[in-house]
Amino acid sequence: MLKVCCRPRTFAARLDSCIESTPVARHLLRAYLSALPAGDRYADTAELLLGELFANAVQYCDAPDDRHIEIRFAVTNGLLRLEVHDAGSGRPSLRTVTPDDEHGRGLFLVNELSAHWGCCPRAGGIGKYVWALIAPTPTIAAA
Template identity: 75%
Template sequence: MHSVIARACRAPLSAPRGTTPCSQPTAPARSPRASTPAPSPPPLARHLLRAYLSALPAGHRYADIAELLLGELFANAVQHSDAPTDRLIEIRFALVDDRLRLEVHDAGTGRPALRPTTPTDEHGRGLLLVNELAERWGCCPRAGGVGKFVWALVAPAHPLLAA
C-alpha cells in the first residue's frame, strides 16, 4: 500500500451516508512530505494527489472525483476547525484494493454533519457533494485523542468515462 502525507498550517478561520467502523488511519509509509504556509495548502493538496494518481496505472479513473472530494474535505478542515491556527492539517491517501481512500486530519473537536441548505445559501454544500460522490465517508477520532480525521472512499470511474 502506498500513501502520501502533506502537512500544511491551517489558514485563519474565515467570517453520513454509509460509514464503516473506524480503523487505524491510513498508515504513512515513507513518502514525500510538503509543508507550506496558508493560503496555498488546498492547491498543494490537489497537486500531491494528482502526482500520486499519475504514478498509478489506473490513477486517471479516480482523479476528477478525488480532487473534488479532497478539496471539499480540506476546505472544511480549514474553515470549520476550532483548533488553534498554528495546528497542522494532514492529508493522506492510499489505494486500498481498488478504492482510493482520502483522509484529512485536523486537531479540531467538531465533527462534520450534513445539514439542509436552501437555494439562496452561498455555502454549506460541500458535504452534500462528498455524500453523493464518495462510495462511503465518515469521521473518526485520531489516535491519541487529539482531533479527528474525515475519510472518503472513491470508486474508480468506468474506463470509458475516465478517458
Template identity: 70%
Template sequence: MPVLRTVRRPREFATRLDSRIESTPLARAFLRAYLAGMARGERYADIGELLLGELFANAVQHSDAPPDRLVEIRFAVVTDRLRLEVHDAGTGHPDLRPSRSPEDEHGRGLLLVDELAERWGCCPRAGGIGKFVWALVAPAPGFTDLAFGRTPKLITV
C-alpha cells in the same frame, strides 16, 4: 522448500500543510501527482481532487484547533478504491445538513462528499487529539481497458 511470499502494502502518501485555505490547491496538486504516478490512477482524479479539496477546506474553515496546527492529508489506493483522509486537531465533527435555499453559496461541501463518495465518515485520531474525516472514491465510470492500452473482449457504449 519453503514458499516465499511478499506482502504488498498500499503505497500511501501523507503530508502536513498549513491550516490555511490557500493550502487547498496544494493538497489537490499532491493528490494529482500521486495518482499520475500509478497505473490507472486517473480513474480517481476528478472526484478525488474535488472531495479532497472540500474535506481540506472544511478542516480549515470549521476547525476549532489553534491556527498554528497543521492539517494532515493522507491517501492510498486500496482494493480498487481511493481512500482520502484529512486530519485536524479540532473537536467538532462534520454535520451533513441540506442547504437552506438553492441560492446559498456555502454549506454544500459535505453534500458533495455524501453524493460522490462511495462511503465517508469521521473518526477520532490516535492519541485522542482531533479527528480525521475519510472518504472512499470508486473508479470513475466510463474508463475502459481500451483506454489503457488493452483490448477487451467486448466494449459496450
C-alpha cells in the same frame, strides 16, 4: 510547512492550515494519482472532494495550538481513500442545502460522490479525521 511521507501505494503530508494550502493538497493528490496505474480514473472526483474536505478543516478547526492539517491517500481494494486530519474537536454533519445557499455544499458533495465517508477520532484522542472512499470512474469501451 510541508512534511511528506511515502510508502508503496500510500502517501501522507502535513500542510499549514490555511486556505492557500488547498491547491497544494490537490497538487499532491494529482502527483500521487499520476504514479498509479489507472490513477486518472479517480482524479476529478478525488480532487473535488479533497478540496472540500481540506477547506472544511481550515474553516472549522477550533484548535489554535495545532495549525496543521495532515492529508493521506491510499488505494485499497480498488477504492481511493482520502483522509484529512485536524486537531479540531468539532464533527462534520450533513445538512440540507437549498438552491439559494451560498455555502454548505461540501459535505453534500462528499456524500453524493463518494462510495462512503465518515469521521473518526485521531490516535491520541486529539482531533479527528474525515475520510472518503472514491470508486474509479468506469472505462468506456471503444465501439
